[in-house]
Amino acid sequence: MSCPICARDSDPKYxxxxxxxxxxxxxxxxxxxxxxxxxxxxxxxxxxxxxxTPQRPQ
Ligand SMILES: [Zn+2]
Numbered sequence: 001m002s003c004p005i006c007a008r009d010s011d012p013k014y015x016x017x018x019x020x021x022x023x024x025x026x027x028x029x030x031x032x033x034x035x036x037x038x039x040x041x042x043x044x045x046x047x048x049x050x051x052x053t054p055q056r057p058q
Contacts, residue, residue: 004016
């Protein structure tokens, strides 16, 4: 998976982001309402997307 902010390879330490910086950018978007997801109540009508393939050691 690549970083959703800058599309570089993600770092396991900060995934799905590539760095702390991009994680902060994403957090900033949350705080500024960049995402249209209500913060109060998250309806769990759908399961989160799961990897289609089993994990393999790299
Ligand atoms: Zn990034």
